[in-house]
Amino acid sequence: MSIFTLLRLAFRVIARNKARAMLTVLGIVIGVAAVIAMVALGTGAQQNIAKQIASLGSNLIILIPGTTNVAGVRGGGGSSTTVDVDDIDALRREVKSISLITPANRQQVQIVAGDANWGTTVQGTTPAFYTVRDWPVETGAQHSELDEASQNKVCVLGKTVATQLFGTDDPIDKWVRIKKVPFRVIGVLLAKGQSPMGTDQDDAVIIPFSVYRQRMAGTQRDQIQAAYAAAIDANSAQAAVDEMTAVLRQRHHLRESAEDDFSIRNLADIAAASREVSDSMTLLLGSIAGVSLLVGGIGIMNTMLVSVTERTREIGIRMAVGAKARDILVQFLVEAVVLSAIGGAIGVLFGWWVARLLSDATGWVTVFDPAVAALAFAVSGAVGVFFGFWPARRAAQLDPIDALRYE
Amino acid sequence: MSDTPVIDAVALRKVYAAGDTPVVALADVTLQVQKGEFVAVVGASGSGKSTFMNLIGLLDRPTSGVLRLDGVDVARLTGNQRAIVRNHKVGFVFQGFNLLRRTSARENVELPLLYAGVPARAREEAARLALTQVGLGDRLEHMPNQLSGGQQQRVAIARALVNQPALLLADEPTGNLDSATTREILKLFVDLNLHHGITIVMVTHESDVAAVSRRVVQFKDGHLVLDGPPPPEWTPAIGVPWRQAAKVEAA
Numbered sequence: 001m002s003i004f005t006l007l008r009l010a011f012r013v014i015a016r017n018k019a020r021a022m023l024t025v026l027g028i029v030i031g032v033a034a035v036i037a038m039v040a041l042g043t044g045a046q047q048n049i050a051k052q053i054a055s056l057g058s059n060l061i062i063l064i065p066g067t068t069n070v071a072g073v074r075g076g077g078g079s080s081t082t083v084d085v086d087d088i089d090a091l092r093r094e095v096k097s098i099s100l101i102t103p104a105n106r107q108q109v110q111i112v113a114g115d116a117n118w119g120t121t122v123q124g125t126t127p128a129f130y131t132v133r134d135w136p137v138e139t140g141a142q143h144s145e146l147d148e149a150s151q152n153k154v155c156v157l158g159k160t161v162a163t164q165l166f167g168t169d170d171p172i173d174k175w176v177r178i179k180k181v182p183f184r185v186i187g188v189l190l191a192k193g194q195s196p197m198g199t200d201q202d203d204a205v206i207i208p209f210s211v212y213r214q215r216m217a218g219t220q221r222d223q224i225q226a227a228y229a230a231a232i233d234a235n236s237a238q239a240a241v242d243e244m245t246a247v248l249r250q251r252h253h254l255r256e257s258a259e260d261d262f263s264i265r266n267l268a269d270i271a272a273a274s275r276e277v278s279d280s281m282t283l284l285l286g287s288i289a290g291v292s293l294l295v296g297g298i299g300i301m302n303t304m305l306v307s308v309t310e311r312t313r314e315i316g317i318r319m320a321v322g323a324k325a326r327d328i329l330v331q332f333l334v335e336a337v338v339l340s341a342i343g344g345a346i347g348v349l350f351g352w353w354v355a356r357l358l359s360d361a362t363g364w365v366t367v368f369d370p371a372v373a374a375l376a377f378a379v380s381g382a383v384g385v386f387f388g389f390w391p392a393r394r395a396a397q398l399d400p401i402d403a404l405r406y407e
Numbered sequence: 408m409s410d411t412p413v414i415d416a417v418a419l420r421k422v423y424a425a426g427d428t429p430v431v432a433l434a435d436v437t438l439q440v441q442k443g444e445f446v447a448v449v450g451a452s453g454s455g456k457s458t459f460m461n462l463i464g465l466l467d468r469p470t471s472g473v474l475r476l477d478g479v480d481v482a483r484l485t486g487n488q489r490a491i492v493r494n495h496k497v498g499f500v501f502q503g504f505n506l507l508r509r510t511s512a513r514e515n516v517e518l519p520l521l522y523a524g525v526p527a528r529a530r531e532e533a534a535r536l537a538l539t540q541v542g543l544g545d546r547l548e549h550m551p552n553q554l555s556g557g558q559q560q561r562v563a564i565a566r567a568l569v570n571q572p573a574l575l576l577a578d579e580p581t582g583n584l585d586s587a588t589t590r591e592i593l594k595l596f597v598d599l600n601l602h603h604g605i606t607i608v609m610v611t612h613e614s615d616v617a618a619v620s621r622r623v624v625q626f627k628d629g630h631l632v633l634d635g636p637p638p639p640e641w642t643p644a645i646g647v648p649w650r651q652a653a654k655v656e657a658a
């Protein structure tokens with residue numbers, strides 16, 4: 001029998017009982033959809049993370065006071081007061097594996113321009129920041145060492161802040177007020193997008209660190225909330241972390257047994273932590289997919305067994321006019337495969353739709369890979385072969401006369 | 408008639424183990440049918456006619472005894488070989504039609520060709536021809552449940568003939584037909600027997616149908632009790648050449 005005839009036969013039988021077919025393939029649909037959504041989201045997440053990590057700047061090292069949590073990344077930071085400006089100066093002097101280091105203190109403020117008003121983060125940092133974070137200005141200029149030295153009240157706006165306060169107008173040389181202090185806008189940063197923690201990095205205002213200490217820090221003017229350093233090259237990142245740790249431990253007079261009262265992370269650590277999150281999501285979706293495919297396969301086996309029993313007389317008739325056991329086996333196997341392939345096809349479309357929906361709702365990037373869709377579809381077909389084989393063999397092993405007499 | 412017999416049954420026995428007492432449906436039947444014969448099998452209901460037909464149609468297996476088809480001991484055949492014999496050599500008309508539900512008359516008739524590996528176009532042409540032969544040329548796409556009992560029976564006959572079998576086994580092929588259609592079918596059988604050399608074994612309850620055959624065998628409680636030409640007092644439903652010849656001889 002030609003494959004065309006077999007397929008036509010299978011589709012006709014399935015079409016006779018559409019409701020049953022749909023219920024049967026539900027497990028396959030969910031399984032395949034989970035695979036598709038999983039891979040789409042997973043691939044998207046990896047790309048996202050890679051992009052965000054890159055957005056932090058090359059060879060970046062982050063110093064945060066206080067002990068760190070297990071995940072290795074902490075949110076706001078800066079709640080502890082164990083690192084001060086002298087520590088930063090010491091690190092700048094003594095650690096040879098870093099080329100630059102800059103403090104970065106910040107707080108939430110209202111920023112006012114005319115009658116526009118926006119809640120954002122003001123960050124006091126030195127000109128090294130632009131290099132360390134690999135974050136140049138789009139228009140205007142960065143603040144300079146001269147601005148630091150003379151405590152000039154100038155600021156560089158993040159893209160989001162610029163848009164919120166000035167819309168499409170050019171903000172350069174306009175005046176804004178932060179905590180009642182007027183600042184002249186000298187530049188706007190290039191848009192950077194989300195951080196690995198999902199915050200909008202462009203929602204920030206940069207002012208000279210000296211001005212921040214003087215006008216924003218209140219009583220805590222010597223404390224450091226965070227510092228960014230750049231390793232001299234990518235290979236020195238770990239050495240830099242080790243040297244910085246040694247210098248700070250010595251300065252803080254920590255005993256051998258004492259924990260660090262600060263935490264220093266390089267990009268590899270942050271990347272690993274982010275990847276861990278996305279990996280566990282992939283694992284979760286992967287298990288859902290696996291279980292669904294298994295359940296779906298059993299569903300197909302069940303339906304095929306019922307179908308074989310219902311159609312015992314048909315099998316007898318076919319055998320009586322010359323069907324071989326193999327013909328019957330192939331007929332029911334093709335039926336099982338068509339059934340699960342229908343489930344697979346619906347699953348691919350459904351999974352793609354779910355991924356789209358999720359990416360619309362959450363803003364995560366999803367990547368739809370046709371190769372993965374083809375693979376998932378093939379797997380669903382394989383499920384049909386695997387779980388359809390036993391029922392098909394039962395049909396093929398029937399005795400013609402018994403099958404013909406079956407009531 | 409020195410040829411190998413088409414059917415060579417020796418002490419063929421079939422015992423059903425249903426219930427407490429075993430039923431001897433067929434008790435050591437020995438019978439030979441030569442190529443070109445037209446045999447009518449008669450007997451009371453339950454006498455074992457269908458059991459015998461199922462055995463020589465390779466649908467069932469005997470409890471004991473030997474069956475040779477064209478000289479081949481069928482006990483030696485594998486499942487596949489039995490399927491090939493059913494497909495190529497034998498056309499079987501079932502007492503209960505056994506048509507596939509929700510499958511058109513044409514596709515039912517195509518079925519043996521499907522398993523013979525005949526391409527779709529040729530299948531369709533042959534099915535059309537066979538159905539036209541049995542007077543159903545205008546019912547090709549009807550489903551069995553859209554056909555009368557007699558029409559279904561004729562579809563079953565067309566299916567048995569479509570593969571041009573050397574041996575036609577028909578279990579009450581005219582049981583559901585009116586006398587006019589019965590005559591049509593019998594004419595077809597006689598033609599096939601006379602001009603195409605097809606060997607026919609046909610079960611029937613009616614003496615006028617049995618009288619069309621060249622030889623009548625009678626079963627009683629599983630035993631073969633009579634074997635010979637149709638009795639002269641039976642009036643055949645249609646005129647047949649061998650009957651004329653016999654009459655002339657008798658006169």
Ligand SMILES: Nc1ncnc2c1ncn2[C@@H]1O[C@H](COP(=O)(O)OP(=O)(O)OP(=O)(O)O)[C@@H](O)[C@H]1O
Nearest residue numbers: 423424425430432451452453454455456457458459
């Ligand atoms: N599958 C079976 N199990 C048990 N007994 C059976 C089975 N098939 C047939 N028999 C018995 O075997 C005997 C012969 O049955 P068979 O069908 O051969 O009769 P028949 O001559 O064809 O009758 P009819 O003219 O009514 O068709 C009957 O007594 C029947 O009850």
Ligand SMILES: [Mg+2]
Nearest residue numbers: 456457502578
């Ligand atoms: Mg019978």
